[in-house]
Amino acid sequence: xxxxxxxxxxxxxxxxxxxxxxxxxxxxxxxxxxxxxxxxxxxxxxxxxxxxxxxxxxxxxxxxxxxxxxxxxxxxxxxxxxxxxxxxxxxxxxxxxxxxxxxxxxxxxxxxxxxxxxxxxxxxxxxxxxxxxxxxxxxxxxxxxxxxxxxxxxxxxxxxxxxxxxxxxxxxxxxxxxxxxxxxxxxxxxxxxxxxxxxxxxxxxxxxxxxxxxxxxxxxxxxxxxxxxxxxxxxxxxxxxxxxxxxxxxxxxxxxxxxxxxxxxxxxxxxxxxxxxxxxxxxxxxxxxxxxxxxxxxxxxxxxxxxxxxxxxxxxxxxxxxxxxxxxxxxxxxxxxxxxxxxxxxxxxxxxxxxxxxxxxxxx
Amino acid sequence: xxxxxxxxxxxxxxxxxxxxxxxxxxxxxxxxxxxxxxxxxxxxxxxxxxxxxxxxxxxxxxxxxxxxxxxxxxxxxxxxxxxxxxxxxxxxxxxxxxxxxxxxxxxxxxxxxxxxxxxxxxxxxxxxxxxxxxxxxxxxxxxxxxxxxxxxxxxxxxxxxxxxxxxxxxxxxxxxxxxxxxxxxxxxxxxxxxxxxxxxxxxxxxxxxxxxxxxxxxxxxxxxxxxxxxxxxxxxxxxxxxxxxxxxxxxxxxxxxxxxxxxxxxxxxxxxxxxxxxxxxxxxxxxxxxxxxxxxxxxxxxxxxxxxxxxxxxxxxxxxxxxxxxxxxxxxxxxxxxxxxxxxxxxxxxxxxxxxxxxxxxxx
Ligand SMILES: CC(C)[C@H](C(=O)O)[C@@H](O)C(=O)O
Ligand SMILES: CC(C)[C@H](C(=O)O)[C@@H](O)C(=O)O
Numbered sequence: 001x002x003x004x005x006x007x008x009x010x011x012x013x014x015x016x017x018x019x020x021x022x023x024x025x026x027x028x029x030x031x032x033x034x035x036x037x038x039x040x041x042x043x044x045x046x047x048x049x050x051x052x053x054x055x056x057x058x059x060x061x062x063x064x065x066x067x068x069x070x071x072x073x074x075x076x077x078x079x080x081x082x083x084x085x086x087x088x089x090x091x092x093x094x095x096x097x098x099x100x101x102x103x104x105x106x107x108x109x110x111x112x113x114x115x116x117x118x119x120x121x122x123x124x125x126x127x128x129x130x131x132x133x134x135x136x137x138x139x140x141x142x143x144x145x146x147x148x149x150x151x152x153x154x155x156x157x158x159x160x161x162x163x164x165x166x167x168x169x170x171x172x173x174x175x176x177x178x179x180x181x182x183x184x185x186x187x188x189x190x191x192x193x194x195x196x197x198x199x200x201x202x203x204x205x206x207x208x209x210x211x212x213x214x215x216x217x218x219x220x221x222x223x224x225x226x227x228x229x230x231x232x233x234x235x236x237x238x239x240x241x242x243x244x245x246x247x248x249x250x251x252x253x254x255x256x257x258x259x260x261x262x263x264x265x266x267x268x269x270x271x272x273x274x275x276x277x278x279x280x281x282x283x284x285x286x287x288x289x290x291x292x293x294x295x296x297x298x299x300x301x302x303x304x305x306x307x308x309x310x311x312x313x314x315x316x317x318x319x320x321x322x323x324x325x326x327x328x329x330x331x332x333x334x335x336x337x338x339x340x341x342x343x344x345x346x347x348x349x350x351x352x353x354x355x356x357x358x359x360x361x362x363x364x
Numbered sequence: 365x366x367x368x369x370x371x372x373x374x375x376x377x378x379x380x381x382x383x384x385x386x387x388x389x390x391x392x393x394x395x396x397x398x399x400x401x402x403x404x405x406x407x408x409x410x411x412x413x414x415x416x417x418x419x420x421x422x423x424x425x426x427x428x429x430x431x432x433x434x435x436x437x438x439x440x441x442x443x444x445x446x447x448x449x450x451x452x453x454x455x456x457x458x459x460x461x462x463x464x465x466x467x468x469x470x471x472x473x474x475x476x477x478x479x480x481x482x483x484x485x486x487x488x489x490x491x492x493x494x495x496x497x498x499x500x501x502x503x504x505x506x507x508x509x510x511x512x513x514x515x516x517x518x519x520x521x522x523x524x525x526x527x528x529x530x531x532x533x534x535x536x537x538x539x540x541x542x543x544x545x546x547x548x549x550x551x552x553x554x555x556x557x558x559x560x561x562x563x564x565x566x567x568x569x570x571x572x573x574x575x576x577x578x579x580x581x582x583x584x585x586x587x588x589x590x591x592x593x594x595x596x597x598x599x600x601x602x603x604x605x606x607x608x609x610x611x612x613x614x615x616x617x618x619x620x621x622x623x624x625x626x627x628x629x630x631x632x633x634x635x636x637x638x639x640x641x642x643x644x645x646x647x648x649x650x651x652x653x654x655x656x657x658x659x660x661x662x663x664x665x666x667x668x669x670x671x672x673x674x675x676x677x678x679x680x681x682x683x684x685x686x687x688x689x690x691x692x693x694x695x696x697x698x699x700x701x702x703x704x705x706x707x708x709x710x711x712x713x714x715x716x717x718x719x720x721x722x723x724x725x726x727x728x
Contacts, residue, residue: 193611
């Protein structure tokens with residue numbers, strides 16, 4: 001059978017470093033598990049800007065279209081902060097989401113037992129936390145038109161963005177959330193500002209309709225986004241799956257990640273629609289960004305990138321056993337007391353990217 | 365000299381209950397401190413809908429225009445959830461903000477020493493926390509046009525909202541933030557999504573311009589709103605003043621309030637421009653909403669409404685000494701071990717609205 005096609009996009013900052021550790025795991029899998037992939041490596045973000053002048057060259061999009069799954073690092077850094085809006089590294093990931101139709105961004109916020117104390121929240125508030133945020137990722141205010149900064153006849157500037165959602169866009173991402181909830185604790189909390197936003201009003205209506213028609217067995221709760229932020233902070237364990245628009249999902253998923261205190265551990269997946277052929281575009285990336293402040297120093301935590309690869313194996317390649325092996329290896333290394341700087345605790349052993357990667361590999 | 369004109373708007377839910385306790389303090393001030401006010405009481409929110417069919421009758425707006433300050437309770441409740449968008453209780457507060465030009469919503473998030481343990485965060489993460497959120501409150505996506513839910517020729521619905529900011533709107537609220545910072549720890553963190561939103565790009569540019577031209581002595585930092593949510597959760601004490609748009613400010617200020625674990629303690633102020641006459645419209649309200657789940661049961665915490673009144677005395681009436689007295693009375697009651705249900709801790713004395721109000725009055 002044809003090899004599975006994997007596109008690897010290390011990007012900027014700590015992306016290349018942590019991706020390097022994943023490459024070692026992939027090599028090992030080829031040797032030991034007879035799992036072999038066709039791996040292509042591509043340019044994205046600042047790295048692509050330097051090489052080609054654009055944050056997401058057509059060749060990268062084409063390679064992503066051909067691939068069975070994309071493993072993404074991270075993009076951005078102060079070096080490109082002064083570039084015009086349309087040329088910034090962040091547009092790399094936005095274009096990939098849009099062009100591949102990756103509308104459902106899945107961001108788990110999980111507190112692993114050995115890391116309970118890494119959280120800024122009290123241990124009993126977060127112990128056992130396991131939330132899945134489903135964020136819409138090809139619509140809303142990130143892409144709506146009209147948008148721009150205009151200068152009026154009086155010389156004054158006005159900035160405009162448009163939040164726009166169609167009922168089909170809302171329904172398809174709602175289905176992903178309900179589907180996931182069925183495999184978890186069967187509860188969806190849908191967030192919006194239906195009290196002040198029209199798109200929020202439609203959001204609430206459509207989610208309710210999809211719920212009634214297709215998922216009446218799942219518990220559905222509507223919550224204003226401001227209240228959701230508050231509840232996430234004060235009683236996070238009330239949540240199972242949280243559904244949100246692109247913008248609210250951006251903020252709420254970062255907040256949920258912060259609750260865990262171990263951002264360097266959190267993977268994410270962004271999925272497209274299942275096509276008639278059965279194929280589904282998918283991109284996997286750590287939640288942490290490019291972390292330019294620690295890039296190139298060999299201290300970044302490779303776990304989130306590793307766990308992103310595990311998610312990829314599970315969801316895109318159906319390799320459940322291999323995914324579990326990697327997850328278990330990461331947990332064992334933590335239980336053994338190794339810590340990168342981001343999750344360091346008194347009394348444990350502080351290590352760098354390579355030692356952490358090596359330890360995970362050894363557990364495998 | 366003419367009496368100070370105060371408009372009192374209790375609104376819905378626990379609003380009337382907690383406002384009742386403030387009225388006792390006002391009566392006491394009339395008797396003991398020779399401070400007398402012309403007090404008018406008005407209708408807003410669901411209460412106004414019941415009486416007049418609209419959440420903010422013209423008579424309420426006119427009374428607010430005449431008043432030197434507005435003391436607001438809270439609006440909303442499940443009873444009015446099914447009403448059409450334009451008739452909901454929440455529009456009461458939105459119309460007041462807009463018609464009075466109350467563009468700067470100031471929301472302190474403070475952790476009082478006796479309440480450190482009420483927070484879901486670790487004590488050392490929040491002890492001594494003192495953040496001021498300055499939220500723009502008459503612009504952005506709450507009011508931008510076009511907005512609405514439209515049905516296309518194919519019968520499919522689309523929901524639209526418009527985020528729009530002019531440079532003058534951004535500059536004036538930025539000035540409020542910088543001004544406040546000078547009286548505090550001299551640092552402003554301005555939040556937006558300049559990496560994906562055009563209004564965010566303008567926001568960042570204008571805040572930088574105002575900073576350079578008028579407040580170069582204040583430390584200014586720009587932070588993406590998603591990162592701000594994350595940082596608020598993990599290292600909240602890094603912040604002094606946080607500046608945000610209407611929408612991001614809504615979410616971030618609720619999050620900041622939740623950090624303290626004592627929402628029932630937090631007041632807020634919403635200020636207009638200083639007019640040529642020296643007058644400045646201002647509305648003061650607790651951060652907690654109408655809390656319909658506990659309304660009418662006499663268990664709500666009256667402290668936030670009390671502290672809102674203290675803010676009003678300080679900022680609208682220049683009565684610093686009286687403001688301090690009320691604040692000190694609230695702190696003493698807490699130090700004495702009385703707690704309403706929302707901030708209850710093992711070993712302390714749980715009391716209701718009236719006993720808490722009475723205790724504060726006795727301290728005065
Ligand atoms: C890099 C940026 C454009 C992106 C976003 O806002 O979507 C990031 O914050 C994320 O959440 O993936
Ligand atoms: C009641 C509602 C319209 C309001 C808002 O979103 O502004 C509230 O959440 C607030 O923050 O004051």
